[in-house]
Amino acid sequence: DQQVKQNSPSLSVQEGRISILNCDYTNSMFDYFLWYKKYPAEGPTFLISISSIKDKNEDGRFTVFLNKSAKHLSLHIVPSQPGDSAVYFCAASVGTNAGKSTFGDGTTLTVKP
C-alpha cells in the first residue's frame, strides 16, 4: 500500500511558465510534508516543507499548497527555469522527524528553454 503517491511520472513545461507537481497521501496521521529535488548523480536536496497547521508555504519561486481534506499537496514553481529540471520527490511524516518520511515515486520535471 503506497501511502504517498505522485501520479505523474513526468512533466514538461516551457521556461517562464508555471510548473505544478502533485502529490497525494492516504495516511491521515501525516502532518508534515516536504519536497526534495534530485539532480542526476546527486542525492536529493531539501526544497520546501509545510506543516499541517498551514495550507500554504512560500519560498521565492516555490510555493507548496496543502489541502488536508483532500489529502493532497502541490508544488508550484513560478516562473520555471531550465535549472529546475530535476526529479522532485514528495515526502510525508508524522511529526517533524523527517528522517522517517515516506516518499513518493518522484516526478521528473523538464523545463524547456
Next chain:
Amino acid sequence: DVKVTQSSRYLVKRTGEKVFLECVQDMDHENMFWYRQDPGLGLRLIYFSYDVKMKEKGDIPEGYSVSREKKERFSLILESASTNQTSMYLCASTQNSPLHFGNGTRLTVT
C-alpha cells in the same frame, strides 16, 4: 553546510558476497538513515539510527544490517548480496528535519 559522504559512487559485487556501504556526516547529527531508490518505488527506508550503537528497522530491512560505532559513521551491510539488491543506496542524516543526503552509491550485484 552539511556534508554527507558515501565512500563509493559505484560498486559491482557478485552474488553471495558481503558488501559494506559506508557513510560519514560532518555535522554531529544524532540521526542517520539508509534508503534505497528504485524506479517506480521512490525512496524506501532500510534502517535508521538515533544514536551510537542504536539501530531500528525501516520498511525493508530484510537482507541488510547496519553498524553505528561512531556518531559520524553509519554503515550498511549486505550479508550475502543478491541480484534484487541491485539499486541506488542513499545515506542521509538530520538533527530533526529535513534530511541531508549523500550522493548515493550505485550497487550492481551480478
